[in-house]
Amino acid sequence: MHINEKDIDENIKWAEINKDVLKSMENPRPAYWVAIGLCLAMLSVAVVAEIYQYQTGMGVTNLNNPHMWDLYIATFIFWIGMSHSGTLLSAILHIIHADWRKPIYRFAEAMTTFSLMTAGLFPMIHLGRVWNMYWVIPYVTDRGIWPNFRSPLVWDAFAITTYLTSSALFLFIGMIPDLAICRDNAKGWRKKLYTVLSMGWRGDDRQWRNFRKTYMLMACFLIPLAVSVHSIVSSDFAMSIMPGWHVTSFPPYFVAGALYSGCAAIITLFILLRYFFYFEKYMTIAIMEKICKLTFAIAMVWTYLNLIEFASIWYGHDMVSKELLISKFTGPYSFWFWLMLFCGSVVPFMLAFKKYRCHMPTMFVVSLVLNLGMWLERWMIVTPTLSLSYHPFQWDVMWPSVVQWGIVFGSFGWFGLLFLTFVKIFPSVSMYEVKEMVYHRKREAGSAASEEGSAAPVKNEEGNKATPSGSGTPGLEGA
């Protein structure tokens, strides 16, 4: 297999980029439709399960007195976690001018938005009285009652609202120039849609200038926001007094876990999109390698934080937490716990080998396994604590019912459906930014090769005074 060492072939014509990406919105491979059908089927399982649960009561989930939370909350955290990579990585990489993010950030951000929308469903599904869900929102009534702002669940509501709004806006703002391209090329309802969404993008310097600042500012705000969101989600547990939950290292642990699962999900979706939409030119193996390396690094951070947690509990004085830890290793859930450690800490070592990194089918499986590990991590946070907490008389081992599994299963269908619909309607590769990437890379390459004077695109007829020296063109001054 030929391995392309470049992130992108800088000789791609800009018009070709437009054509390729626009084509993706029309003619995907048939596998795309298979995936859509699969997602619909999965979603319908969840819908049936949820209707049954709504009518009958939470009892159908097998939840019981010690186990008041289970898969719903675990999966909620999983989806929240998955949402972290897209926006957070996109924002960080944007700030540090890592331009290889450009072909992949759009779908990663879409993944953020949709996994947040999936995550947001879970607290609702999990509520005993969904129809009163709106009581968590601080709205003014004459009854003089408010939500309890002390509750981490209310923080969750605030944080998720903020995060969803911000990351959806970030995704949308970043997409405006591309929407303008779509607008110029679409017909029918799509034309109307893109005309409205592109908000009158003209591509003039005023728009670009404000656009650049806006995008940078939002990126700056999104980084701390994303970190705070998962820290707040971790405080659902860390703020309680339960052993196994009341852990100081939970916020960084959750954030690391979030990035980890997000990166793994990016790999999965990367491979899928690359296949569905013939994106081999843009989603290159070189980029894949970079994500894999990043994922590996985060996996090691996560492993380290795991060990920190074990060590601090092991050498700590809290006997109950220690018992819980031991039971995690040896108790009724130990198989899943070991599986989590295997998937989360051992499997990523495959990422250290270039042979595997560059082999798409392997990476597809590996990324799914990593995400399985991360899902197990959330389950192993939620359930064993409830099974074996302070009061031994109320210990219990509980396995989720088919209703819970059905809804969790269906949530993947829901996410998949949203995501696949999105990539079909919107450009999943940022056209203008790939152009930028190509442009700057070409100039870099040009500057390196300027002695030969062959590929140098820079006009120098009027002397060197008129040479633009923007970002991405270092070293030109000396030429």
Next chain:
Amino acid sequence: MSKCRIMGLFSDFEEAFCAISDIKEGKLSGVSIDDVTLKSPIEHPEIEEVLGERSAPVPYFTLAGAIFGITFGFTFLSSAQANFLVQPQGGKPVVPLPSNIVLTYEMMILFAVLFTVTSLMVCGRFMTKRSSLYSEKVCIDQIGVIVEMDEADLESTKELFKKHKVLEIREEVKQ
């Protein structure tokens, strides 16, 4: 004397850059650099070298949003808590600082982002009608330079454009 606008489409940025440089250097009488607008498929921050630092006040709005978020957030939360009929404090103060700080922080970011986006819409003149000079090619791979000038200078401008290998010149259709 009536004003008119023309747009020249260039195949690459350097040509357009040089053309604008020429305008800046006063090679085109009656046309100042402020009359020039650049249209491009990608962002070209380096154009500021010739166009000068044009204003982009988005950060001020962001700052305002953040400050509003903090004040509104904290005020809203603590007034809600103070007005809570049953005072569910369980031995803790009415206005709990730790949780309010967390929530205020979220409000700060939310409003900062909202203000930023709003200001982009306003400052970037979004949601306005596109002029007839708009060319789809600008969104593909060509650079447009729009110059606004007296009709008298029309020809010299065209000349300048042609000198820089303009591909196409569009004139605004007069109503």
Next chain:
Amino acid sequence: MSESRIFLSSEANTHRSGGLPRVMWMILLAFAVMLPMVVNAADAIPPKGTYDGKDVLQPIEFPHDTHAKVNQINCMYCHTYARRSKVAGIPPTSKCMGCHTVIATDKPRIKKLTEYWEKGEPPKWKKVHDVPDFVHFTHEKHLRRFVFNADLPVENVSEVCGFCHGDVKNMTVANKRKPLNMGFCVRCHEANGGPSDCWKCHK
């Protein structure tokens, strides 16, 4: 007005009144985010709100106006449990018959009543003023607060009843005229220093 007298005589509410929230609400107003509820109730307002209740078909079309307005019978003469119990109670049939074995015996409604009495079966009245089952309203305490402890002459008790039941004096069959929702209760509790403990009403 006697109503306001009642409220002025109440103790100032220590829990909720005054300054900061109003200032805070002003700030809110300035930001023009939330408009309703800004006007914080002053300390002398009977419960606000109206409700347009529908007519209820009762087994006997009991004329409250004839009893309470024309004949000036005190509310608590018939709804006698109100001063002792959480419920005001429908008067026992024997109480009706106490008068109506003599008075107006030829009227059709009274004939209907006599039929019930002779059958030994009380009429099945329809409930007009209903609150949800998780609300435990107590008539007795409200009467104590607004009538007995407020030195209101017992003859005027209908003013207090009217807070929640409307002007029953001028109705035949009682009709729901007040919303009787939580906001309605809470505003009055705020204004008059009533308890704000959830468990007072919800158990």
Next chain:
Amino acid sequence: MSLSNLLNDWTRYRQGIEEGGFHDYEHIFGMAIDLNKCIGCNACSIACYAENNLAVVGEEKFAKDQGMHWLRIERYWDEPDLGADDQEFQEHGASFLPMMCQQCNAATCEPVCPVAATYHTPDGLNAQVYNRCIGSRYCSNNCPYRLRYFNFYSYYETSWPAPLDQQLNPDLSVRDKGVMEKCTFCIQRIRVAKDTAQREERELVDGEFTTACAQTCPTSAIQFGDLQDPNSKVSQLWKQYQVKLGTTEQSKQNKELRGYRVFESLNTEPCVMYLDRVREV
């Protein structure tokens, strides 16, 4: 609440911290349960079913641990305090522990409820407002005693086939599905006594109110009363056994004295004192 009220509150709070807890309540209802006397007979538990409209969930749901017993008698077989466990036989009998909501003064369930459906009343009780509850079940997760029970189903539909429903106590609600519930220290009984006292314009007297469990306990192992009332039987007992609120570890003058609170080291401030079980060895 005005600014001065906010500040006053803060001052009160600071003082509370200095005094080892915030105890500025009208009453603090508490219990003393003598495990030396408790015989584990279950009478209290059934009395609670009768008083508080507790649903019978049936075999399948009980098997899934979805039962609704606000007051449960726990039975342990081990003997950690009498040296090694008996090897062959249960020579010292069983250890019974009646557990109902401990009405913690620093309840861990309260701050986590997103809608403030559980909060501390001026009576010093840990209230659960059923009609406000949205069923997030966070409170139960954060209760180290696991004494909160969730309505996993609309139990009322099957629990009281007519005419069993006529037995339901109208003084408190029957709970629908999706609502958390727990022991209230028979608030409806306390309220009746308080109302009577108010009507007669006097203070609440110890002994005129008690919980259903304390009322029925055949050995009088459960005592219930107001800890703020220095003359009440229960506060006398707390004093007698030198058990205090506002501490995470009881410091007694006489170390041998019985009396402890379950998990008091977690600083939940439970209002139920247990007197140690006694065995002659």
Next chain:
Amino acid sequence: MSGHEIKRRDFLKVMGWGGVGATLAGCDMPTTVTLEEGKEEVVSYMSPEEFVIPGIGIYYASTCQQCSAGCGIYGRVREGRVLKLEGNPASQINGGKLCQMGQAGVQTHYNPDRITKPMLRKGKELVEVSWDEAMAELDKRVGKSSSVDGQRVAWFSGSMSGHQSVLLDAYLESVGSKSHFVYEAINSAVSRAVNAEMLGDATPHYRFDKAALLLSFGADLLGASSSPVHYSTQYGEFRSAPRGMHVQIEPSMSLTGANADLWQPVIPGTEGVLAYGLINMLVNKMGYDASGLSLEVRGLIGKYDPAYAAKVTGISEERIEKIAGLLKSKSPSLVLAGTSTEGQRDGYNATAAVTLLNVILGNVGKTIESSGTFPFPQMAAKAGSSRDLLSFASALGKKQYDVVFFHGTNPVHTAPNYLGLVDNLADVPFKVTLSMFLDETAAVSDLVLPLLSSLEDWGTHVADVGGSTQTTDVTIQQPLMKQLYDDTRGFGDIVLSLLKARGVEEYTGFDDYYAYLRDAFSSTPEAITGGLGTKAFWQGSLQKGAVSIQLDKGALQSNPFASEVSEHKADPSYPMHLAPSARLGMWDGRHANIPWLQEAPDQISKVVWESWAEIHPSTAAKMGVTNGDMIKVESRQGAIKVKVYVHRGVHPNVVAVPMGRGHEQYGRYAKGRGVNPLKILSQVTENKTGELALYGTRVKVSNASDKGTLIHMGDSESQVGRKLVSTVTAEVFKNTEGGGNSVA
């Protein structure tokens, strides 16, 4: 009959449901709340009593009928519905306390499975008929005009007392029947017989609140005893400072055993040897004076040297010595025998040995007091025994009866299979059951008469346990609410109408049982009324719930005797002993249809809703079973399959299967749930008294190879190092709380 009842007690009428802030429907699930005006109904009283105020509960005194202890209760009544039962603080028996069965009395009353109309067998089926038809049928069979032979009429009931008993006697006399069988599956008939012989008082007062040591040979005082609440209140006193010590010797742990300081397992049937061994040790080693005993007794005691006792019982000599030492050092003590001691082939002798311990230790008169003599013997309690069941069964076998009445007991459920009760009953031409439920006995009857519940009916009761040496209470049972079903009748009313149908002159004047009771009270001697007028006395008695009767002073005699306890033999083919233990809750099975009690965890195993067998871990290990696995318990009379609960509170040779479940009929909560160990009892009777030997059955136990889980409350049986139940030694207790109330 029902016409004047309304007039009589109009204030008990059930007020309209919606009347006063109805109860149902909790929170606002959108579908369940109707707050529209005109949806709910509100109904007033016709003409209530002055003290009836809607929204305020009223308390009426009555007597609990959930077991035969006769506790005084208060019923809380609101809007005409009885909501909750509480103990009557004035009661001498329970002093304001109540057990779980008493609390559940409301669920017997409101039970959805009560029968509401008389049922007559037509063809194979029981069909609902009118009272007229039912009474006509009765008249045809046992009425004045019928040709029935009074000798061939039998009445089979549970234990009873008071005016109902008087009335029933009158009826049986009018019929000419001498066959009144009084049967209780849970009884203490053997102890009564021993006490009557040795102490001259069948039911002396046990005062363990005065004792320093309680030594119980399987007496489950706090659980299934003749007066659980009474004994529990006493136990509370007993445990207060100065704290008494409690030693329990029994084959499987009862609720009482679970509270013992020392619980000693024993092979059923060797308790007598152990008791003699203790006596031997006390006399020979501890210097107790045996000179008061006859030579014969002394000779017998001499045979049981501790080494022999240790060999038979399997309890080490040191342990026997320890217990003897305790008996010596802690005086006064109280030694009691319970079902496991009594329910043996020679349970009488074993019980006598236990009682002899009291005599030797000098407890008689100290912790055992005379119960006095009740001046109205016709009203005194007729205590149940299982001997009556056996003789009834054998009489049935001989086809001695044409008409049998059943009331207050369910022999078809509780009788062992070998008695063949169902088959024999099929030969009885006419069987009448007076019952609230269609239980097993009612289901095989030809006529079922629906009874009022105990909360709807009148009655008087005399308890045989409780009370002081000076007085005892005749407790009054009064209706707490209007009857739920119009076509149910009180027991007294039915017997009265039977009497009238027999044309007994004395009783024709009474409209109903209430009138009879009023009349009986109006003729109360002044010594009892205390000079109050008839009406005032009646009202006062109703309010108090009881009439206090001065007792004729009695005295305990001491007539020590002893007879040999037959040797305990092993049975190689059925090596295990069956302990069909009775539990507070299900009792003998009569409460199996109360949902609260089905869901109340068993005190020992914490199992709900199903049956279980308790075995020792070593037994379980041998069989390779763990908690929840199915085992087969097989006696010579049959086999049951039941899930197993393993704990160390059982003797390794014993399998304990609590009774109470395994109903084939009865209501929705009881039917088809669990197993009934009484069914497989062997044909063993107590030699002397002819009682059924409950603990005399030998069984073999095998693994039924069916894994399962027990439905039970709780998980860990260990505190895992948490300080949940903290235990201190009696030493510490004595140091701090000592003898007085002062705390050091």
